[in-house]
Amino acid sequence: MRRPHDDLTPSCFGRRQRAWVTVMVLSMLLPTLSAASSAFQGEFIPFPQVTLHSYNQDAGAAQQHGSEAMVDFFYTAKYQEWRMLGEAVVSDDERELERFTVGRVTPGGSQAWLGRYHTALGQWNHKFHHGGYLQTTIHRPGIIEFEDDGGVIPAHATGITLAGNQELNNRIVGYTLEFGLGPGLGGQGVLIPFNLLDFSDGEHDLSVTAKLTSYSEDDPFDDSGVFAGHITIPSQAANIHEVQQTVLGAYTNYAIGPTLLRASGFYVANALKLLGGADKDESFTYAYVEPEYTYNTIWTYYGRWEKSFGAKDDLYIQQIPSFIINRVLIGARYQMNGSQALKFELAHLEQYGQRFSAMEVQWSAALP
Numbered sequence: 001m002r003r004p005h006d007d008l009t010p011s012c013f014g015r016r017q018r019a020w021v022t023v024m025v026l027s028m029l030l031p032t033l034s035a036a037s038s039a040f041q042g043e044f045i046p047f048p049q050v051t052l053h054s055y056n057q058d059a060g061a062a063q064q065h066g067s068e069a070m071v072d073f074f075y076t077a078k079y080q081e082w083r084m085l086g087e088a089v090v091s092d093d094e095r096e097l098e099r100f101t102v103g104r105v106t107p108g109g110s111q112a113w114l115g116r117y118h119t120a121l122g123q124w125n126h127k128f129h130h131g132g133y134l135q136t137t138i139h140r141p142g143i144i145e146f147e148d149d150g151g152v153i154p155a156h157a158t159g160i161t162l163a164g165n166q167e168l169n170n171r172i173v174g175y176t177l178e179f180g181l182g183p184g185l186g187g188q189g190v191l192i193p194f195n196l197l198d199f200s201d202g203e204h205d206l207s208v209t210a211k212l213t214s215y216s217e218d219d220p221f222d223d224s225g226v227f228a229g230h231i232t233i234p235s236q237a238a239n240i241h242e243v244q245q246t247v248l249g250a251y252t253n254y255a256i257g258p259t260l261l262r263a264s265g266f267y268v269a270n271a272l273k274l275l276g277g278a279d280k281d282e283s284f285t286y287a288y289v290e291p292e293y294t295y296n297t298i299w300t301y302y303g304r305w306e307k308s309f310g311a312k313d314d315l316y317i318q319q320i321p322s323f324i325i326n327r328v329l330i331g332a333r334y335q336m337n338g339s340q341a342l343k344f345e346l347a348h349l350e351q352y353g354q355r356f357s358a359m360e361v362q363w364s365a366a367l368p
Contacts, residue, residue, distance in 0.1 A: 086100045099118065205232035288304060
């Protein structure tokens with residue numbers, strides 16, 4: 001399959017935070033409007049989306065975000081070897097600066113970035129961002145959902161990213177190494193990433209993540225990789241002082257004609273330091289397989305099977321009730337004119353001991 005789009009913590013923002021988001025968005029727009037030098041290049045893309053859902057039963061507070069409207073403001077700029085990337089999300093219950101990084105890319109391809117970034121854990125974070133139009137499906141796999149949607153491993157961190165690639169026997173081998181401040185575990189059942197607009201928002205500690213990828217020069221979409229991370233997660237949850245989390249995994253994408261297969265596996269080990277001096281070591285595995293079939297330039301049909309092993313009884317997982325333990329879904333994507341898409345999904349999922357079915361429709365776009 002070849003498509004151009006392949007490439008929350010819940011917070012109550014006051015006037016000060018909303019003003020900072022407004023300033024940030026305007027700073028994205030101004031270079032686009034006033035660039036006087038041909039050496040400067042900037043691109044600003046709003047990604048709006050509207051999602052409607054229906055559940056076959058009341059899933060309570062553990063359910064994912066339901067029907068909502070959201071806009072992801074995405075901006076990139078470059079001047080000679082320097083780069084900047086910013087991304088802000090605005091919805092009914094969220095106004096957050098998701099990413100903001102400044103970096104340098106050498107002619108040889110080596111990269112160094114500073115700021116808040118998407119971590120290298122899994123393939124989804126670096127291939128797609130918060131704009132739903134870019135991914136075929138409505139939702140990300142549960143294991144790498146964003147923090148405010150029930151994610152249990154870090155999707156965001158703030159610090160330094162080093163990256164590069166090397167050609168080996170007609171293949172490109174790329175590396176990513178990240179050092180930063182990871183999330184804390186809040187008392188409201190979510191991870192809390194480091195907030196660039198509010199340094200006092202929770203406790204944060206060291207996050208180290210890395211990834212190796214490989215793909216052929218002739219077919220960069222058929223890529224595979226391995227990744228790893230070690231994250232210290234301070235905790236505000238009852239009876240848990242800290243979580244030492246280790247993540248190991250691998251992924252692959254393989255295309256045969258109009259069919260694309262995405263697959264990934266994760267091993268997550270959580271060493272919990274409990275209040276009172278006791279320790280508790282737990283672990284689980286998670287895997288997903290997602291086939292996508294491009295029927296024509298308009299319709300793409302897909303499904304996804306997600307399964308965890310050992311997560312139900314994990315004390316750390318029990319602190320994040322919206323984490324999707326298991327899910328099976330089928331769906332269709334209708335590509336419209338003007339970089340717009342409609343997606344239709346039916347799913348059966350399990351969260352924190354409850355099972356229910358969902359029907360969802362989403363309109364998404366990438367505005368010029």
